[in-house]
Amino acid sequence: MKLELRGITKRFGSLVANASIDLTVNPGEIHALLGENGAGKSTLMNVLYGLYTADEGEILLDDKVQKFSGPGAAMAAGIGMVHQHFMLIPVFTVAENVVLGHEPVSKFGSLNLAEARKRVIEISDKFGFNVDPDALVEDLPVGIQQRVEIIKALSRDAKILVLDEPTAVLTPQETDELMNIMRQLAQNGTSIVFITHKLREVKEVADAITVIRLGAVVGSASPDASTSELASLMVGREVDMELNKAPANLGQQVLLVEGITVMDDRSHKAVNDVSFSVQAGEILAIAGVQGNGQTEIAEALLGIRDVARGKVTLNGKDITQDSVRKVLEAGVSFIPEDRKKDGLVSEFSIAENLMLDSSYRSRFTKGLNIDFPARRKIAEDLVKRFDVRTPSAQTLASKLSGGNQQKVVVARELSRDGNLLIAAQPTRGVDVGSIEFIHEQILAERDSGRAVILISTELDEVLALADRIAVMYRGKIVGIVTPETSRENLGKMMAGVVA
Known part of the structure; x- marks a missing residue:
């Protein structure tokens, strides 16, 4: 699915969080939205996800203008979002969390947990997530909890997946595993918007990069750009990324x-x-x-x-x-x-x-x-x-x-x-x-x-x-x-x- 944001502007009182932002994400593309904390990245994606309503501009999916009244409408249109702070209920199982809000029911009107487990296993097996549908979320490592969030989005047939600072709480190995998952999803046609401020990760996984500074798009770059070039776009001036560190002179x-x-x-x-x-x-x-x-x-x-x-x-x-x-x-x-x-x-x-x-x-x-x-x-x-x-x-x-x-x-x-x-x-x-x-x-x-x-x-x-x-x-x-x-x-x- 192709995503286009045209002239998105979002204001909070006198503060302009997003100023006439244009963004295009192609099918099967990992598109990094790069910028400092407070640059307006998450606000823009919250507009896409229906949490905020844009003051100006429009959202298009496959060239059709969309109007989202809330996250439910965005999800129904094929947009999923994994927030930086997970939206999981710790005392529920994986399967219960995944179907929360769109629970399959039996012919008697009760929760069809078997169908929920089946859906989790199907998605987990397809992408190699290795997630137990019966595990309690509170017992899972953070990296696995994040996979549960992704399974939640995919269970609702998300064609566009927004990942908001997804590596903030992960070990290096979990970060590498997440990037492999992102590549697999993209190869299967899912479009991914990867919100981050980490230059190394952007260079490693992104197909395209859009840089936002102070609520506005200030440029785009290819993953071949140097970290110094990307940092300069983010900050608006040249940045020396190398520290001049002398050997330690130890005392008492x-x-x-x-x-x-x-x-x-x-x-x-x-x-x-x-x-x-x-x-x-x-x-x-x-x-x-x-x-x-x-x-x-x-x-x-x-x-x-x-x-x-x-x-x-x-x-x-x-x-x-x-x-x-x-x-x-x-x-x-x-x-x-x-x-x-x-x-x-x-x-x-x-x-x-x-x-x-x-x-x-x-x-x-x-x-x-x-x-x-x-x-x-x-x-x-x-x-x-x-x-x-x-x-x-x-x-x-x-x-x-x-x-x-x-x-x-x-x-x-x-x-x-x-x-x-x-x-x-x-x-x-x-x-x-x-x-x-x-x-x-x-x-x-x-x-x-x-x-x-x-x-x-x-x-x-x-x-x-x-x-x-x-x-x-x-x-x-x-x-x-x-x-x-x-x-x-x-x-x-x-x-x-x-x-």
Whole structure:
């Protein structure tokens, strides 16, 4: 089935999320929709899927104009969508999830589960999905859950399949398997729209590439284009994709973690008997699929979450039970994984955000009061040094782009005195240009002699920055390896296979 979007415009109040977008996807084509977070990719596909109604423009399938009143109408027309956050019911079986909303019924009016199982098996066998129709979704790995979502779409005879950031929660092996599935689907005539911001994956699987920036199409490219060319299209300027990383100059041990166990919010073991150390002048990356205990480790090291067992030593001092303020005062800087929730106060100015957790320190105070001229000078210096694009340091944080909000967090944390930096997902949701800048700043901290713990689910980021890589799976470190380790072996470790 051929898909055409003509002049699609979608507004939310004064915000133009999509501006006169044209897009053509041919039958059996894998068409990558490439752009930064917030570029308008998902909004455009939500218009296609009937979740939003376009303010202007039209949708055509095989040259016929379509009007979708909602997702049901889009699905009936042959459009399926696998969202970044899966729409599955954990306590239902695969078969029950697949037929939810269009349940086959027996002649007595009850659910015909046998027919549902048969449909799952047919699709699974055809594409080699290897999915058990009777398995509970909550017991399945993330990669298999994604296959269930694809089977759901195909069970409704989807001729066009939209995959929204489909590799965000997958191991490298699961990503490779998904790409093979995409190729198989395309060979069978399914058109695929692949929404992503990951350049390597686009080059590997796409037949055609359309780049969106700030809600508008800024160009198209072939998969033969270089990553630098694609990055430049995404950002609107030249981007150097290569980091100049010198060998690590190791100093003394800064942090020692001995057998810590940390509970999650449900009182389950999120971190189970984990040990590692970090030296001055090195980056230890903690890698793994999201949800394997990385967040809880960071929170435990900061004193945000209690350590149930074990010991944390910083510069020879036991900080296991210290408060957050004591940990920060001991020389720890922290870039949180969710800047909006934990890194910024959106209705504070940049200057105010730059002194969070430090407003009582001497550089910001005069007697018992805030020294406003000093605060303004410090903020202006940090805005310039960290290239925060803003009219003024008095601008509200909520008015900044995601990349510039992250730069404010990075500026605040790296301006603290100390010798340990914990950077959790430091480039999540920021543009390629900001990623380049933040990576350079983290490397500069390491080269200045600071110990760095990098927590990231982005394998490219881990391989680019790390001196050692600790791989986590289900709350345990399954191995600590060098960045020369192959992607294949790292992927196996991320799936729990000990190297």
